[in-house]
Amino acid sequence: MTHKTDAIYAAPLQKMIDFQFDERVVAVFPDMIQRSVPGYGMIISNIGIVAAKYAQAGSHCYDLGCSLGAVSLAMRQRITQPDCDIIAVDNSPAMIERGRELLALDTLPTVPVTMSCADLQDVTIENASVVVLNFTLQFIPPAERLALIERIHAGLRPGGVLILSEKIAFGEPGRQQFHEELHHDFKRANGYSDLEISQKRSALEKVLIPETLACHHERLQAAGFSFADLWFQCFNFVSLVAIK
Numbered sequence: 001m002t003h004k005t006d007a008i009y010a011a012p013l014q015k016m017i018d019f020q021f022d023e024r025v026v027a028v029f030p031d032m033i034q035r036s037v038p039g040y041g042m043i044i045s046n047i048g049i050v051a052a053k054y055a056q057a058g059s060h061c062y063d064l065g066c067s068l069g070a071v072s073l074a075m076r077q078r079i080t081q082p083d084c085d086i087i088a089v090d091n092s093p094a095m096i097e098r099g100r101e102l103l104a105l106d107t108l109p110t111v112p113v114t115m116s117c118a119d120l121q122d123v124t125i126e127n128a129s130v131v132v133l134n135f136t137l138q139f140i141p142p143a144e145r146l147a148l149i150e151r152i153h154a155g156l157r158p159g160g161v162l163i164l165s166e167k168i169a170f171g172e173p174g175r176q177q178f179h180e181e182l183h184h185d186f187k188r189a190n191g192y193s194d195l196e197i198s199q200k201r202s203a204l205e206k207v208l209i210p211e212t213l214a215c216h217h218e219r220l221q222a223a224g225f226s227f228a229d230l231w232f233q234c235f236n237f238v239s240l241v242a243i244k
């Protein structure tokens with residue numbers, strides 16, 4: 001399938017508006033995320049591998065902040081346990097509308113996926129074996145993050161997992177600069193101009209709030225997870241698996 005190229009921040013903007021997952025972003029989202037998140041494709045396919053290992057028969061798997069459903073599609077291709085289903089939610093109506101179209105193209109008779117437009121804070125998490133927050137927690141107000149992770153922990157079966165991918169911050173200015181510069185080099189190598197990089201950075205400033213890896217580990221432990229480890233890092237982008 002061909003995708004539209006992201007040029008949302010290519011021309012100078014008179015007024016900087018906070019980043020939103022609206023129709024314009026949805027139309028270019030596969031291109032935008034691929035060119036902006038180092039390792040995105042590898043993270044998606046390996047979430048399928050992790051989900052296949054930890055999915056339990058007769059349980060729910062959740063894809064919270066599913067966007068166009070890339071995680072759900074990767075999970076449904078890999079999970080072989082009987083009587084599982086995938087519950088995918090996103091609070092952007094435009095994402096869900098397009099996500100449903102893409103899901104309808106995937107006609108393999110595998111694990112059923114239900115895609116709903118909802119705030120993930122309103123979704124009941126129960127009888128879960130796999131919960132995925134793939135670059136979603138970073139958009140939730142920091143003050144609400146612990147309660148959400150606690151709720152996910154409570155809804156997981158013993159032995160179930162949370163897969164958590166995030167853009168991270170670094171406590172030390174030198175490390176922050178090192179990783180951020182390399183991320184910007186990655187974006188430039190993928191065809192973004194300095195103007196696009198700086199305008200998108202401003203638009204994301206109040207919307208995407210990264211935390212340190214230590215902060216994520218402490219929160220997972222505080223929420224009751226018995227094990228958490230990093231399985232992916234490229235520059236300031238990481239993914240963790242936490243086991244109940």
Ligand SMILES: Nc1ncnc2c1ncn2[C@@H]1O[C@H](C[S@+](CC[C@H]([NH3+])C(=O)[O-])CC(=O)[O-])[C@@H](O)[C@H]1O
Nearest residue numbers: 021065066067070090091092119120134135136139
């Ligand atoms: N409160 C909320 N409730 C539901 N959805 C939300 C909320 N806040 C933000 N979102 C949704 O979280 C998604 C974050 S993108 C996830 C990529 C995807 N996981 C992927 O693997 O392709 C990451 C990125 O673009 O950097 C968007 O679709 C938001 O609408």
Ligand SMILES: O=C(O)C(=O)Cc1ccccc1
Nearest residue numbers: 032033036037167200204208
């Ligand atoms: O582009 C960035 O700088 C990012 O941090 C990743 C991203 C990707 C897609 C939407 C919002 C943020």
